[in-house]
Amino acid sequence: RAWIDITALSEERRAKVLPFIVVWARGGAGLSGEAVFRGYSQMAAMRDAAVAACAPFDIVFTPTAPIAAFAAELACPTNDPARPFEHIAFTLPYNMSEQPAASINCGFTASGLPIGLQIIGHRHDDIGVLQVARAWEQLRPLQRAWPAPPRH
Incomplete structure (x- = not known):
């Protein structure tokens, strides 16, 4: 498309x-239309696998991304159109599985970049995810102030 x-x-x-x-x-x-349909069919398999993997747990915690933040000017960390999605490897399965997830800051790298914590719940348990995210926010150390926007 x-x-x-x-x-x-x-x-x-x-x-x-x-x-x-x-x-x-x-x-x-x-x-071809057939190739596109086969690709879309894989999304259903991804959904089933993600839901099954999370079924034994009330909540699943993962990093939001496998890498630290990258330059905003880049479309992706590798800046390689052949590898555009490596940085969303931890969020994509839950988008495909229709499971609620929240991403909140859980700390900073040595260079000061934020580290995201992803909180994933069962399908339709949006409230549970939000409650856990709120509890995490109340328990974590004080956060740094947001950077000031540039003045023009």
Whole structure:
């Protein structure tokens, strides 16, 4: 779909799309309907696997990401269209499984970058996830102040 959306843009607007995104989206240009459907079918398998893995637990805690924060100017940490999703490896399964999840700060790296804690619950237990997130926020050490926005 991304490639269809990009090709529908005027030349002027297409020129404003990040080259990374164009290269990534172009990868879907030649896919058949069958290939796309097979890909979507894998989402159901991912959902079933994530739900089954979490079933024995009331709440699951994971890092939000496998890496620290990366430069905001980059589309992804690798800046490689062939590897665009490595940084969402811990959140993607729960988006696909329709399980509620919250991500909150749980500390900082040695260089001061935030570290995210992901709190995952059973499907439809949004309240439980929010209650655990609130309890974590009340128990954790005092957080640093948000950075001031740039003044123009």
